[in-house]
Amino acid sequence: MSEVLLELDNLKTYFTVTKGKVKAVDGVSFTLNRGESLGLVGESGCGKTTTALSIIKLLPKEGQIEGGRILFEGKDITHQTEDELSDFRWKQVSMIFQGAMNALNPVKRVCDQVAEPILLHEYTTKKQAMERVKELFELVELDTNLMYSYPHEFSGGMRQRAIIAMALACHPKLIIGDEPTTALDVMVQAQILDLINELRGKLNMSMLMITHDLSIISDTCDKVAIMYAGRIVEMGETKEVLSNSLHPYTKKLISAFPNIYAERKMVDSIPGDPPDLYTPPPGCRFAKRCHMVGGKEVCQVEIHPPLIDYTGKGHYVACHLWRNPDEY
Amino acid sequence: MESINTHEQLRKRERELKRQKIRNNLHLFFGNKRAVFGVLLLSFFIIMALLGPYFYKYDHFSYYLGPRVGKPTPEFRLGFDEMGRDVLGTVIYGTRASLAIGLSVTFIVVLIGATLGIASGYFGGIIDIFIMRVTEAISIIPTIPLILTLSAIIGQNFQNIIVILGVTSWTGTCKLIRSQTLTIKQRNYVERAKAIGAGNTYIMRKHILPNVFPLIFSNIILTVQGSIMAESTLAFLGVGDPSIPTWGQLLRSAREQGAITTGSWWLFIPAGLCLVALASSFVFIGYGFDEINNPKLRRR
Amino acid sequence: MSFRYIVNRLFYTLFMFLFIVSLNFMLFRLMPGDPLTMVSKEISSSPEGRATLERMYGLDKPLIHQYGDYMKSMVTFDFGTSFHYKTPVRDLLGDKIANSLILGMAAVPLGIAIGILGGIIASARHGKTADMLITTSSMVIYAVPTFWLAMILLMIFGVRLGWVPINSMLTPGASFATKAAYLKDLFHHMIIPVLSYAIAIFGSYLLIMRGSMIDVFSEDYVLTARAKGLKEKPLIRKHVVPNALLPISTSVIYSLAIVFTGAFSIEVLFSWPGMGKLMVESVTRRDYPVMQAANYLIAVAVILANFLMDIVYGWLDPRVRLG
Numbered sequence: 001m002s003e004v005l006l007e008l009d010n011l012k013t014y015f016t017v018t019k020g021k022v023k024a025v026d027g028v029s030f031t032l033n034r035g036e037s038l039g040l041v042g043e044s045g046c047g048k049t050t051t052a053l054s055i056i057k058l059l060p061k062e063g064q065i066e067g068g069r070i071l072f073e074g075k076d077i078t079h080q081t082e083d084e085l086s087d088f089r090w091k092q093v094s095m096i097f098q099g100a101m102n103a104l105n106p107v108k109r110v111c112d113q114v115a116e117p118i119l120l121h122e123y124t125t126k127k128q129a130m131e132r133v134k135e136l137f138e139l140v141e142l143d144t145n146l147m148y149s150y151p152h153e154f155s156g157g158m159r160q161r162a163i164i165a166m167a168l169a170c171h172p173k174l175i176i177g178d179e180p181t182t183a184l185d186v187m188v189q190a191q192i193l194d195l196i197n198e199l200r201g202k203l204n205m206s207m208l209m210i211t212h213d214l215s216i217i218s219d220t221c222d223k224v225a226i227m228y229a230g231r232i233v234e235m236g237e238t239k240e241v242l243s244n245s246l247h248p249y250t251k252k253l254i255s256a257f258p259n260i261y262a263e264r265k266m267v268d269s270i271p272g273d274p275p276d277l278y279t280p281p282p283g284c285r286f287a288k289r290c291h292m293v294g295g296k297e298v299c300q301v302e303i304h305p306p307l308i309d310y311t312g313k314g315h316y317v318a319c320h321l322w323r324n325p326d327e328y
Numbered sequence: 329m330e331s332i333n334t335h336e337q338l339r340k341r342e343r344e345l346k347r348q349k350i351r352n353n354l355h356l357f358f359g360n361k362r363a364v365f366g367v368l369l370l371s372f373f374i375i376m377a378l379l380g381p382y383f384y385k386y387d388h389f390s391y392y393l394g395p396r397v398g399k400p401t402p403e404f405r406l407g408f409d410e411m412g413r414d415v416l417g418t419v420i421y422g423t424r425a426s427l428a429i430g431l432s433v434t435f436i437v438v439l440i441g442a443t444l445g446i447a448s449g450y451f452g453g454i455i456d457i458f459i460m461r462v463t464e465a466i467s468i469i470p471t472i473p474l475i476l477t478l479s480a481i482i483g484q485n486f487q488n489i490i491v492i493l494g495v496t497s498w499t500g501t502c503k504l505i506r507s508q509t510l511t512i513k514q515r516n517y518v519e520r521a522k523a524i525g526a527g528n529t530y531i532m533r534k535h536i537l538p539n540v541f542p543l544i545f546s547n548i549i550l551t552v553q554g555s556i557m558a559e560s561t562l563a564f565l566g567v568g569d570p571s572i573p574t575w576g577q578l579l580r581s582a583r584e585q586g587a588i589t590t591g592s593w594w595l596f597i598p599a600g601l602c603l604v605a606l607a608s609s610f611v612f613i614g615y616g617f618d619e620i621n622n623p624k625l626r627r628r
Numbered sequence: 629m630s631f632r633y634i635v636n637r638l639f640y641t642l643f644m645f646l647f648i649v650s651l652n653f654m655l656f657r658l659m660p661g662d663p664l665t666m667v668s669k670e671i672s673s674s675p676e677g678r679a680t681l682e683r684m685y686g687l688d689k690p691l692i693h694q695y696g697d698y699m700k701s702m703v704t705f706d707f708g709t710s711f712h713y714k715t716p717v718r719d720l721l722g723d724k725i726a727n728s729l730i731l732g733m734a735a736v737p738l739g740i741a742i743g744i745l746g747g748i749i750a751s752a753r754h755g756k757t758a759d760m761l762i763t764t765s766s767m768v769i770y771a772v773p774t775f776w777l778a779m780i781l782l783m784i785f786g787v788r789l790g791w792v793p794i795n796s797m798l799t800p801g802a803s804f805a806t807k808a809a810y811l812k813d814l815f816h817h818m819i820i821p822v823l824s825y826a827i828a829i830f831g832s833y834l835l836i837m838r839g840s841m842i843d844v845f846s847e848d849y850v851l852t853a854r855a856k857g858l859k860e861k862p863l864i865r866k867h868v869v870p871n872a873l874l875p876i877s878t879s880v881i882y883s884l885a886i887v888f889t890g891a892f893s894i895e896v897l898f899s900w901p902g903m904g905k906l907m908v909e910s911v912t913r914r915d916y917p918v919m920q921a922a923n924y925l926i927a928v929a930v931i932l933a934n935f936l937m938d939i940v941y942g943w944l945d946p947r948v949r950l951g
Contacts, residue, residue: 018359058854061755082859089857097855102848106947107870117856150946362764465647468882468930472892473907473923480911480919481658557773561893564775565908579776583897588783589794600776607771615767624846625839
C-alpha cells in the first residue's frame with residue numbers, strides 16, 4: 001500500500017501586479033505517493049514552476065498562495081512560519097533548479113556548498129559534513145578530488161551532478177526537479193537522467209519532475225500531469241496518458257514532439273498563444289486554440305471543465321468533449 | 329495572428345511595438361514617485377531659468393541696492409551681497425548659468441562618448457583595443473587634479489571651464505555606449521541593414537545611435553548632475569569665471585566674505601539649497617530611468 | 629592566480645604609466661605664456677638672466693632631451709625646486725601628503741563602511757519604506773556638494789554652538805607639551821572635516837552597493853540557498869554580500885589609493901594644509917614644478933592601484949584567479 005507524501009488541494013497562487021492579479025496557478029490538485037515520481041508538463045508560463053515554488057514557499061514577492069492547501073505527510077504547510085519552513089526546506093523537500101550554470105555560488109567551493117545544508121539541518125561537525133560530501137560525490141559519480149574546486153572549474157554535467165549531490169545531502173523525502181537537464185547537451189542530459197533514476201530507486205525518494213520535454217517524462221516518471229494556463233488538464237499513469245491521451249492539448253503536445261524513428265513529416269504545432277492569465281476566459285482555457293471546438297458553445301461559455309477520472313482507471317481529464325476522440 | 333510578409337507590414341509592426349514600449353516605459357516612469365518629484369523639481373528650475381529674470385525685477389547686475397552684505401528686508405527677501413546686489417535676483421540668474429553649464433558639458437560628453445564608444449564597439453579589433461586602452465588610461469586619472477592642470481594651461485573663462493569639464497568626464501559614458509553598441513550590433517535589424525548593403529556610417533547613425541540612446545539615458549541625466557556639481561566645486565576652489573554668477577561662484581564669494589563666521593546665512597544657504605535641489609532632481613530622474621532599463625531594481 | 633594573468637596586467641600597467649606620465653610632460657610644455665616669469669620677474673626680463681634660468685630648468689635643450697631629463701627626475705623622485713616656496717618640491721610634498729592622509733584615512737574608510745552597510749540594509753528591505761527612506765536620502769546626499777555640507781556643519785557646530793574650531797589642523801601658535809595634548813587638539817580640529825568628507829562619499833557607495841546587492845538577489849544560487857533553508861540574515865551574509873562586494877571592491881581600492889591627493893574643497897574650506905589645498909594654490913601661483921610632481925605622484929598611485937585592483941579582484945573572484 002503506497003502512502004501519500006504530498007497532496008495539493010485546489011492550490012491557487014496569484015501574482016499581484018499593478019493591473020490586478022495574474023492567476024498563475026488556479027486550482028491545481030494532485031497527490032504524490034512515497035517513492036513515486038510525477039512529471040509536471042506544459043509550455044513555459046503555464047504555472048509549473050510556480051507550483052513547485054509554492055510547495056517550498058519560495059515565491060517571488062508579488063506571488064501569494066491565495067487558496068487551497070498543500071499537505072505534506074498530512075500536514076498543511078501553507079501557513080507555516082519562516083522558522084518552521086527553514087526546517088522543512090531541504091530536509092524534507094529539496095530542489096534542483098533549472099540552469100545548472102547559475103545554481104552554484106561562483107565564489108564558494110563546491111564542497112562548502114554541498115555541506116551547507118548538512119551543517120544547517122544536522123548537528124554535525126564540519127569534518128563529519130565533509131565526510132558526507134565525499135560520500136555524496138561518490139554517489140553521483142564525481143571525482144572526490146574535485147570537492148575543493150570552484151564551480152567554474154566544473155563542466156555543465158559535473159555541476160549538475162554536484163547540484164544533485166547537494167539535493168541529496170539531507171536525505172529528503174521529495175526532490176523537485178525544475179527542468180534539471182535543460183541547459184545540458186543531449187549526451188550529458190541522458191547521463192544525468194539515468195543517474196536520477198538510479199538514485200531514486202536506490203534511495204526510495206519521491207520526485208516531482210518539471211519539464212516541457214515529454215521524452216524526459218517517459219524516461220523518469222510514474223505519473224504525469226499536463227498543465228495548461230494554470231490548470232492541470234490531464235493526469236494519470238505516464239504510459240496511459242502518453243499512449244491513450246484524452247485531452248486535445250495533450251494530443252497536440254505529443255504530436256508536436258518529433259519522433260526520430262517515424263517517417264519524416266511536418267511537426268504539428270499549436271496555433272495561437274496561451275490566454276492572458278490576468279483575465280482568463282470563462283470557459284475552457286484551451287478552447288480558443290482547440291481544433292475540436294468547432295461551434296461547440298459549451299467549451300467557450302461554461303465553467304472550466306473539472307478534472308475527472310471518467311475512465312475509472314485513474315486517468316483524469318478536464319475536457320467537455322473527452323468522449324468524442326473521433327472528432328480529432 | 330496575421331502573417332507578416334511584406335516590408336511595409338514589417339515596418340508597421342515594428343513601429344507599433346516601439347510605440348507600445350514607449351507607453352509601457354512612460355507608465356513605469358510615472359509610477360515612480362521619486363522620478364515624478366524629480367521632474368516637477370526640474371520643471372520648476374527650468375521655468376525659473378527661462379522666465380525668472382523677466383518676472384523678478386532685480387538681477388545680478390544692479391549694484392548697491394542696499395548695504396554690503398545687508399540683512400534681508402521685506403523687499404529684498406534674501407538680503408544683499410558684498411556688492412550690494414540682491415541675492416534673490418542673483419540666485420535666480422544663477423539658475424541659468426548652472427543649467428547652461430550642465431547641459432553644455434553633457435553635450436560635449438555625449439559627443440565624444442558616442443563617437444568613440446560607437447566606433448569602438450562597432451568596428452572592434454585594433455580600433456577597439458586602441459580606443460579602450462586610452463579611455464581606460466584617462467579614466468583612472470583623478471578628475472580634479474586633471475582639471476586643475478588643464479585650467480592652468482588654457483585659462484579659466486566660462487567657455488574654457490565647460491570644455492575642460494567636457495573633455496575630462498566622457499570616459500564612463502564612452503565605455504557604457506561601447507558595451508551597448510556591442511549588444512545592438514547583434515540585433516537582426518543591423519544584420520538586415522548590412523545584408524542590403526548599407527554603409528557603416530549609415531548603420532551607425534541610423535540604427536546604432538537611436539537604439540543606444542534610450543539605454544544610456546540615465547547616464548546622460550546623471551552626467552548633467554555631475555557637471556553642475558563639478559562646476560560648483562571648481563568655482564568654490566577658485567577655478568572658474570567669477571563674472572558669471574553660477575551657484576558655485578556665489579558659494580565661493582560667500583566663503584570669501586566670511587559669511588559662515590558672520591552668520592550671513594543668506595549668502596550661502598539659498599544658493600546651496602538650489603544646487604542640492606536641482607542636482608537631486610537629476611538624480612531622481614536618472615535613477616527613475618535606471619529602473620526602467622534594469623527591471624531587477626524595481627519593487628519586487 | 630596564473631602567471632600569464634599577472635604578466636599581462638604588468639604590461640598593461642607599464643603602458644598606462646608611460647601614457648599618463650608622458651601626458652603630464654606634454655601638458656606642461658603646452659602652457660601658454662612664459663613660466664619663467666613666475667620664478668622671478670627681474671631675472672627673466674634680462675636676456676642673460678633668462679638664459680641662466682633656462683639652463684637651470686633645462687629649457688634650453690631640445691624637447692627630446694627635456695623629456696629624458698623629465699623621466700629621469702620623475703623616476704628618481706627628484707622634482708626640483710618650487711617656484712613659489714623656493715624649497716625642494718620633494719620636502720614640500722612630504723608634509724602635505726601626511727596631512728592629507730590624516731584627514732582622508734579617517735574619513736574615507738568611514739564613508740565607505742557606512743555606504744556599504746547602508747546599501748546592504750536598503751537592499752534587504754528592497755521596496756519597503758526603509759529602503760525608500762534610505763535610498764532617497766542617499767540620493768539627496770549624493771547631490772549635496774561636499775563643501776556646502778561642510779559649510780553648514782561648520783556654521784552650526786563651529787560658529788553657533790562653538791563646539792569645534794572653525795579652521796586649520798592645529799591651534800595656530802600652540803605648542804604641545806605632550807603627545808596626548810597634540811592628538812587631542814588634532815582630533816578636535818578633525819571632527820567636522822572628517823564628518824563632512826565621510827558623509828559626502830557614503831551616498832554614492834550606498835547606491836552602488838544597493839544596486840549590486842539587488843542584482844545578486846535575483847541569482848539562481850541565492851534561490852537555491854533559500855531553498856536549502858537558510859534564513860535571511862545568514863543568506864545575505866554568506867551568499868549575497870560576498871558576491872555583491874566583488875564589483876565594488878575595485879572602487880574601494882581606488883578611493884583609498886587616491887586619499888593622499890587630498891579632499892580639495894574640504895581642505896580649502898578648513899585651511900587644512902594638505903595636498904589638495906597645495907595643488908589648488910599652485911594653480912593660481914603657476915607653481916609648475918609642484919603641479920607636475922603632484923600629478924606624477926597621483927599617476928603613480930592610480931596606476932599602482934589599478935594593478936592592485938586587478939590582482940585583488942583576481943584573488944576575490946575565483947573565476948579570474950583560476951581562469
